[in-house]
Amino acid sequence: MIKTFSIGGIHPDKHKITAHNPIIDAGLPEYVYIPIKQHIGTPAKILVKQGDKVKVGTLLADSDGIVSADIHSSVSGEVVKIDNIPDAFGYDEKMIVIKVEGDEFEASIDTSSDIVKDIPFSVDEIIQKIRESGIVGMGGAGFPTPVKTTIPEGKKVDFLIVNGIECEPWLTADDRLMIEKAEEIVVGAKILNKILGIQNAIVAIDENKPEAIEVVRNITRRYVGVNVCECQTKYPQGGEKQLISAITGREVPSGKLPIDVGCVVQNVGTVFAVYEAVLKNKPLFERIVTVSGDDCAQPQNFRVRLGTPASFLIDKCGGLTQKTAEVIFGGPMMGHTVINLQAPITKLTSGVLLLSEKETHRPDMMDCIRCGKCVDACPIGLRPFLIGVYTRNNMIDELKDIHTMDCIECGSCAYICPARIPLLDYCKLGKIEIRKKQKG
Amino acid sequence: MLKVATAPHMFSPLDTKRLMRDVVIALMPAAVVAVFFFGLNALTVILTSVAACVMWEYLFVHYLLKQKSTINNYSAIITGMLLAFNLPATMPLWMVLIGAFMAIVVAKMAFGGLGKNIFNPALVGRVFLFISFPVQMTMWMKPNWHDFFNTDVQTAATTLGILKHLDASSSATSLTHEVEAVHDIPNYLQMFVGYTGGSLGEVSALALLVGGAYLLLRRVITWHVPFYYLATMLILTSAMWLLTDDVRYEPLTHLLSGGLMLGAIFMATDYATSPMSVKGKIIFAIGCGLLTFIIRFYSAYPEGVSFAILIMNAFVPLIDKFYYPRVYGTGRK
């Protein structure tokens, strides 16, 4: 049965033009820029210094505290600089700059392409391996995975949901990963099953990826405790809350976490990284990135070493043209515009989009015609038009009363609004003001 | 120079202008039918009404508010067409001008313009004319497709008018009179295509349904309001028909006659004057149906769609206050 969430949702154009392009290696740039904070939480502590020689997989920075993640080198070469370097948005970030020399891996990494199927480790060993590999949620939130897989006292897990839904237009990285690394993902799900002590992993894939559904389903037949669930193609089906309600029928209460309703949701990229970390000893130093967009000459799916400058990938796809209006990290619905093309690909960058003015044109705002399309579209059941009104009039208490803080910032309301009112921006502003007021 | 923008970076192609243009397109079949049956008269009324509405809006915005003109968003054209659809073909043109003034200036612009009006502008215009000039507003021209330029008016009663007459006379007069009156009621096919007396736009259920289907297809309106409105009327009239076996309650006649189709598809679905949530829309539509039924059968007027919708318009803010979607993660256990 094809499942979906019950409240709201929209159907933007898919633009999955790279769905049939196999993943190719992006190659090595001259320099890589590795930020020491590629996750939510505290930045990692730097272990190397200028002039150090590193190999692929060498630990560069150690996690600082529980909510933090290790950072590994993605290339072999020499550390030339550790400094504040502008990130994609122009803000200074501490980064480690490595000059690439050759491509030498740490000895412990298993670089063969054999698929390992046995899991000879205990739960603690597995968690330790995941922690040492610096794995974070690769869907975009960047929450360190060890924290998510450690079940708090008194909580019970019923479902492990492997999120193979890529509801953002243009992006196809997860789609290709599932087609090409299906068995690895299934074994990865088995590993997470073992940690969580359950036999109930569900790989959720939306129906516009028939190839991935078929491949993964064929493989899950040979594994106990991993199943495929087909979901409707609808935005934002890939949102954690929407996925849980689609598959289990449960709803995460306002202000609570998925674990409170017995669910753990992991992105397929994360699950693949878990497999590689546990059975191949390979820390997280590369990821799949879709480079696409209506202004991209040769759209591709790349396997990219973390820290590679975005401009390196863009040049491989034909470079910017005169028409390029926006460069976006992530998808067009929730992604961020980039102003610094030297910015590195991080653990969280799922795509680089080059879009023209035609695609991204933001028409002038008009008066609300009360059509109610935003109310129908909101997957949380909020009333975005009202949030807009309250935000403009600075009515903070009323904003809180209508659950503005529950907004997942998916952008469905702003996408659908025929009067082009920037509803998502009003939601974000409202949240800023509510937080400000709570702080006092 | 690269652009910095907030998410989302893509937008639905459906904007206000396109929505409004779609409504104009959806109104076209009914306009064509009106001109076909009522000839030149119909055409002049429709064109006058549209021109008057656009003119009033332009004058108001340009000279009184001194703002950028808003006439390019098609909404005045829609109001003009809907107003004309609610008038008989023989309407004097200066009255149309007054109706347009009430619709645009009083009912819409005085409340703050598109999206801020409480009452449906076209209906306000119609009801104002209906109360001010009852004679002219009930002079129904007999449909005639043979002679386009024939302005020599032959009047005909509307179906609902006949039914109402039936109601008034049934107690006092003889049976033969009643039979005669029933004989005047057009058959279903005539009512369906529009070969009957009535306002310009309301006569042809077929043309209105075609327009409604187009709006649904283009996702301009949702099916809730028309469906629940028509269903409420159908259920109430059927129930009364079955209980009393009175010809006045015949459900299909009521569904196809009068302004019900026009009201359910084009008036009650007006964005600004209908609730925003699905739950609210259903309540609004059922309320409209209920009031239409009550006015048609228990008041002095033969037709109640305009009053029903206007009364329910007044309840929209209240409905919106109490009926809105449940927020994810709240309420359910």
Add this chain to the structure above:
Amino acid sequence: MDIIVSDIIALGIIAFLSALILYFVSQKFHVEENPKVEEIEQILPGANCGACGKAGCYNFAEACAKANAKSFKTLYCPVGGASTMKKVADALGFKAEVKEETVAVLKCNGTCENAPAKIFYDAPVSCRLAHQISVGQTGCPDGCLRLGDCVSVCKFGALSIHPQTGIPVVDENKCTSCGACVKMCPRGLFEIRPKGKNGQRVYVACSNKQKGAVARKNCKVACIGCMKCAKICTQIKVENNLSYIPVSVDAEEFGSELVKNCPTGAIVMTEAKKEKGHD
């Protein structure tokens, strides 16, 4: 005739009963209110801006009425200023603290000329949003975003975006130093500083903490942390490549020298007023 009489009697009874009910209700629900509160509220500006730290003017008046001689010193209405506080103190029989008059000061001079726009901003006009999504048009991560959130939050019309420079200007006469702009600016560019002797004050019109070369690339008048000002006046501290001139530095004594010696022009001084500046 009978009708008139009976009407008068009936209405009279109704009126009497209503009066009785009203009397008892007013007795029963009487709210004991300090008459001082109302008196003080009359003196206050009535803007309900919250600059004093209370929710509104009524709450401030309540706090004043409750205060003793010592705790009264902690209460201050920045909008009404010293004159208002004196009146409040008189009404309560306290001695008013004399506070120096203050004004909001923008610690950025990233005008269109000094820091030209490098990117095209295509989103709603809001500094708070612009701050979230990028460094802004100028490329300076700490500079003014020029979108005027401060202007919209100012209740006294003291702020406006200058059409040529693109950055907000403070109207000294209208500014009541209520601090709304300080709270609103996502980059904290406003500071409430004393107006200074004869309206003369000297400050660093920059908040950039980047290294000198990086900062100068985006803005001609950025503070590069060269320490020259710190050598002129020992009170001046330079931290994170950014100089800060404390309010205690006398503008008349050091001002012109500081401005002259600042290599980038980040230090600015307001001109002295000829006539009596303020009371």
